[in-house]
Amino acid sequence: QKEVEQNSGPLSVPEGAIASLNCTYSDRGSQSFFWYRQYSGKSPELIMSIYSNGDKEDGRFTAQLNKASQYVSLLIRDSQPSDSATYLCAVFTGTALIFGKGTTLSVSS
């Protein structure tokens, strides 16, 4: 069974720090990876996608992919209290996205 694993947290960082969120996946054939942010009581919203090994940057967010290690990460620079949310890692299986259970991030001011 294809699985996506995340540390549930909570991950607590002070305002302005770098938050590092990690995800591992079981299907070695996976090719597309996504990070979603979900505020409490709201629906998931897409932050970033990544398909190739290495880093992809978008503003304060950097996604990192290592297919050999089956590992995806999301770095959030200059963390803000508004970044406090649950971050979901998702992996494309060939037909649909399989989601991890998410990591809760808390940014303190």
Place this chain on the structure above:
Amino acid sequence: DAGVIQSPRHEVTEMGQEVTLRCKPISGHNSLFWYRQTMMRGLELLIYFNNNVPIDDSGMPEDRFSAKMPNASFSTLKIQPSEPRDSAVYFCASSLALPVYGYTFGSGTRLTVV
């Protein structure tokens, strides 16, 4: 663009009753997905439609669950009869080209079965 529209936002029903959840995908999106989210199990894929055709319903937990997509702009998820363990947030999502663009989620329906 109005996004993915789900209704109702909240539903409280008694055990044994029929529940119907509704979804309108983004116009032009050819794939539609139903997910269920609970604290214990996270987001679970229930069923996936492509061009209105059900492709994978292996996530539908029991025969009590059924889903239809009669046209490109409407889908329903029905639970009959409902049970307390069905209580969860049900999300509908649509996609134009999944491997590239990911999903856009609707606001969800919070279902409580008492």
